[in-house]
Amino acid sequence: MTKPERVFALIDCNSFYASCERVFRLDLRTKPVVVLSNNDGCVIARSADAKPFVKMGEPYFQIKDKLRKHGIVACSSNYELYGDMSERVMTVIESMVPVSEVYSIDEAFADLTGMPGDLERLGRQIRAEVYRRTGIPVGVGIASTKTLAKLANHSAKKWQSHTGGVVDLRDEVKRNWVLKRCDAGDVWGIGRRLSSHLAAMDIRTAWELAHADAWSLRKQFSVVLEKTVRELGGTTCLELDEPDPPKKEICCSRMFGTRLTELAPIKEAVATYTSRAAEKLRAQQSLCKRLRVSIRTGMFNPDEAKYANGVLVELPYPTDDTRLLTKAAQEGVERVYREGFRYSKAEVLLLDLSQPNEITGDLFAAAQPVASEKLMGVLDAVNGRWGRGTMRLASVPVDPSWGMRREMMSQSFTTRVDELWTVYCK
The missing domain is CATH 3.30.70.270 (Reverse transcriptase/Diguanylate cyclase domain)
Structure with missing residues (x-):
């Protein structure tokens, strides 16, 4: 058959x-x-x-x-x-x-x-x-x-x-x-630089690329280009990918909408980024053992003093609890904050991620309470149904002054209850 x-x-x-x-x-x-x-x-x-x-x-x-x-x-x-x-x-x-x-x-x-x-x-x-x-x-x-x-x-x-x-x-x-x-540059994976190299070899169209010698191109460039050529000729080299494994690190960072000089709004930003990172952590059903929090000033304005620093914070046990992660991150930013600088960005990086079944139990070591797991489940369920931020830590502001400048942003028609599309009937 x-x-x-x-x-x-x-x-x-x-x-x-x-x-x-x-x-x-x-x-x-x-x-x-x-x-x-x-x-x-x-x-x-x-x-x-x-x-x-x-x-x-x-x-x-x-x-x-x-x-x-x-x-x-x-x-x-x-x-x-x-x-x-x-x-x-x-x-x-x-x-x-x-x-x-x-x-x-x-x-x-x-x-x-x-x-x-x-x-x-x-x-x-x-x-x-x-x-x-x-x-x-x-x-x-x-x-x-x-x-x-x-x-x-x-x-x-x-x-x-x-x-x-x-x-x-x-x-x-x-x-x-x-x-x-179609030009060779229209083909998936053929960037501008590679397209220029191919043009120098008189390969300018997708047709010419499909009929080029795949093995020679592999030796001169890469196995990826060889597969591209063979695929253009009708030979299947790429299958549908399997689901990605859980990430080993999760990062959340943003530029502030305005320069910050005080510690309080920076801690608010760090709490916000940590909450988002914790959502991603729970979405892949992982636990975090330590995190890194960092802040920096703008690096390209010659008239501004420059400063960048970060710190690793160990957690008492592997956790996905937003409260514990946020507390650790805010304590970390207190350690690296210095007065006299205009800060432009903060970053929260969750490290040493593992699945619950990968952790070897220790009779005497602290572990995440069952109540934390239930609370985080309720948190995600509420936000999943009613929109992100419906339930949040008190340290996460609703409309922060340091948020990204998005002066022309449309309503969040599908993700916030207070911004749903309104239909009026006569």
């Missing part, structure tokens, strides 16, 4: 951050949109109609006039909203395919091997269902390898008026047509 042909699909959200902004803001439906990085620094996402006028990474303060001239709306990043919308999109995808792999916040691979019926039609059904249930437009690429599926998805967006957002490259004629019309 012959094995069925391998079939992969890549479902990728179109201009994801900008699309999230448009879902609940009807005033943005017909306007070009850009999304800015932390503290409204630079452009990190653009809607399709903004791309001809704005480059990725352009500083916001330099392009304000250009945005105004072209009627482009700038939005501060709302990561809570984007994360929640991503989960909704992935849930829809997972309900429609046998096996999926979340590749990033806005894209997922699916293994369609052995599925009966018209797979291009399935791709259109996935596209329609994701849009119906989330409002997020997606493109779907289908092919015999993950690399070709990526290229198919790129083609679906590049020629959307002809493809309707779905491309199936299992047909050889279609595949060759796309390979000849």
